Amino acid sequence: MFLAIDTSAGTSVAVVEGELVLSERSTEDTMRHAEVIGDMISGALDDAGVPASGIDAVVAGMGPGPFTGLRVGIAAARAFAWGIGVPVIPVVSHDAVALEEWAAGTRGDLLVVTDARRREVYWSSYGLDDRMPARTDGPGLCKPDELPYPEFLRVDATQVSAGDLGRAARMHLDLGIPEEFTEALYLRSPDVTMPGARKRVSQ
Amino acid sequence: MTGERGGPVVLGIETSCDETGVGIVRGQTLLANVIASSMDEHARYGGVVPEVAARAHLEAMNPTLQAALDEAGIGLDEIDAIAVTSGPGLSGALMVGVGAAKALSVATGKPLYAVNHLVGHVGADVLAADSLEYPTIALLVSGGHTSLLLVRDLVGDVELLGETIDDAAGEAFDKVARVLGLPYPGGPQIDRVAVGGDPKAIHFPRGLMHAKDAEKHRYDFSFSGLKTAVARWVERAGDAGDEIPVADVAASFREAVVDVLLTKAFRACADHGIPRLLLGGGVVANARVREVAAERAAAQGVTLRIPPLSLCTDNGAMIAALGAQLITAGHRPSGLGFGADSTLPVTEIQVDERPF
Numbered sequence: 392m393f394l395a396i397d398t399s400a401g402t403s404v405a406v407v408e409g410e411l412v413l414s415e416r417s418t419e420d421t422m423r424h425a426e427v428i429g430d431m432i433s434g435a436l437d438d439a440g441v442p443a444s445g446i447d448a449v450v451a452g453m454g455p456g457p458f459t460g461l462r463v464g465i466a467a468a469r470a471f472a473w474g475i476g477v478p479v480i481p482v483v484s485h486d487a488v489a490l491e492e493w494a495a496g497t498r499g500d501l502l503v504v505t506d507a508r509r510r511e512v513y514w515s516s517y518g519l520d521d522r523m524p525a526r527t528d529g530p531g532l533c534k535p536d537e538l539p540y541p542e543f544l545r546v547d548a549t550q551v552s553a554g555d556l557g558r559a560a561r562m563h564l565d566l567g568i569p570e571e572f573t574e575a576l577y578l579r580s581p582d583v584t585m586p587g588a589r590k591r592v593s594q
Numbered sequence: 595m596t597g598e599r600g601g602p603v604v605l606g607i608e609t610s611c612d613e614t615g616v617g618i619v620r621g622q623t624l625l626a627n628v629i630a631s632s633m634d635e636h637a638r639y640g641g642v643v644p645e646v647a648a649r650a651h652l653e654a655m656n657p658t659l660q661a662a663l664d665e666a667g668i669g670l671d672e673i674d675a676i677a678v679t680s681g682p683g684l685s686g687a688l689m690v691g692v693g694a695a696k697a698l699s700v701a702t703g704k705p706l707y708a709v710n711h712l713v714g715h716v717g718a719d720v721l722a723a724d725s726l727e728y729p730t731i732a733l734l735v736s737g738g739h740t741s742l743l744l745v746r747d748l749v750g751d752v753e754l755l756g757e758t759i760d761d762a763a764g765e766a767f768d769k770v771a772r773v774l775g776l777p778y779p780g781g782p783q784i785d786r787v788a789v790g791g792d793p794k795a796i797h798f799p800r801g802l803m804h805a806k807d808a809e810k811h812r813y814d815f816s817f818s819g820l821k822t823a824v825a826r827w828v829e830r831a832g833d834a835g836d837e838i839p840v841a842d843v844a845a846s847f848r849e850a851v852v853d854v855l856l857t858k859a860f861r862a863c864a865d866h867g868i869p870r871l872l873l874g875g876g877v878v879a880n881a882r883v884r885e886v887a888a889e890r891a892a893a894q895g896v897t898l899r900i901p902p903l904s905l906c907t908d909n910g911a912m913i914a915a916l917g918a919q920l921i922t923a924g925h926r927p928s929g930l931g932f933g934a935d936s937t938l939p940v941t942e943i944q945v946d947e948r949p950f
């Protein structure tokens with residue numbers, strides 16, 4: 392039984408058992424991750440009728456996503472897992488979008504694109520065969536007109552489903568595919584300006 | 595809720611600036627105080643970079659939680675409640691603690707108390723053996739804040755008397771250190787080079803200390819003009835080809851800061867007839883602040899309290915201590931809907947307390 396949390400876009404929390412999404416709570420609000428995260432975790436557990444102690448692992452959406460919100464979900468996933476003594480399974484958030492497409496029957500090459508703000512986008516490419524959706528490149532960050540793989544089917548996602556994130560984690564586990572990224576996928580350096588030569592205050 | 599002995603066991607989480615702090619208390623007894631600081635990562639930028647601090651919090655959170663439990667020598671099941679800083683502070687940094695605390699609360703079923711960082715600084719004192727009497731004046735000074743409080747009741751009545759209208763005092767130390775070619779953080783560097791310097795060598799301006807400020811800004815602080823005055827003095831000396839008397843500049847600057855801080859703090863004690871002053875925040879590490887505070891306290895008949903430095907700089911134990919006081923006073927837990935409030939006023943000691 393997985394608890395899955397993603398805040399790479401809005402906030403989404405789900406309880407997933409095997410292939411089944413037992414409960415999912417989501418909001419597309421990208422400004423209130425810290426406010427809603429607690430009630431959504433609590434609500435998703437209640438909806439599924441699963442106590443915290445019934446969770447075997449916590450799936451964390453590692454992004455890519457805008458920093459401030461992304462961190463709330465990862466911090467919550469890690470703290471929840473620590474609190475009940477179970478592992479965290481870190482999953483690339485775009486994997487959830489690719490899985491949703493795959494489950495809907497899409498096959499072939501796919502490019503998942505999400506908003507990175509500041510007139511940039513995050514992307515990941517996938518190959519969808521009958522076995523699974525496999526990430527083939529990315530995640531990356533670029534300007535919209537510089538996206539790679541223009542020939543691929545493109546999906547612009549505004550929301551990442553924690554249910555699909557949990558199912559992706561389950562599929563990776565079942566197929567023996569290790570999770571590649573264990574740290575938050577910021578893909579951007581912090582905005583810092585190195586102090587230059589000090590400016591004079593007197594003329 | 596009260597533990598078997600000495601009050602509730604509370605785990606406190608603090609992420610308002612550049613220290614990831616987790617502390618554990620049992621009532622007024624300190625069990626653990628673990629701090630992971632990202633200060634070294636900020637050094638090359640000359641000040642705290644919010645995004646760098648927030649990233650460091652995320653990486654440090656779980657190891658710091660575990661280290662605090664290990665230091666306390668207890669299991670998570672022995673914790674009665676969780677407390678977390680809701681504000682004020684850097685919002686991206688605060689959100690890491692808020693997200694972790696909420697998830698931990700749901701995971702463990704332990705009640706959650708969202709508390710005020712500044713009041714937490716005052717709360718640190720309850721962990722001292724002979725803790726504070728109320729009412730008291732509290733002067734809280736760090737790189738992030740410079741606030742003068744009137745605390746009538748730690749869990750019920752805290753009033754902001756004054757605060758900085760521009761730079762925090764700690765920031766002024768950082769900026770003047772840069773003027774003198776010294777590294778970050780500036781406080782200890784200024785202290786180091788001021789040794790042997792004459793604090794009366796140069797008279798630097800004292801902000802908001804004129805008669806005209808006595809009403810509107812009676813307890814407020816301003817350090818921006820002082821910082822500029824020091825820079826201008828150093829430039830003029832450099833232009834004239836003089837060697838910069840670094841020890842005298844540092845000692846005189848420090849004296850100006852200390853003078854303003856303590857004049858206003860002791861003025862508040864006198865005005866309100868409260869013969870008690872508590873100092874908190876990282877600037878308490880400054881030897882001259884402590885020295886002058888002790889002199890003036892003795893002269894004015896004020897009881898001076900300075901908690902140990904490890905409880906003065908930002909830490910989780912003070913947040914846990916405030917949480918324990920709230921519980922003991924019968925406050926109900928916070929709901930799960932509060933956020934990170936970068937400008938949380940001190941009057942909000944606890945955020946989002948659940949209604950009966």
Ligand SMILES: [Zn+2]
Nearest residue numbers: 715736875908
């Ligand atoms: Zn502080």
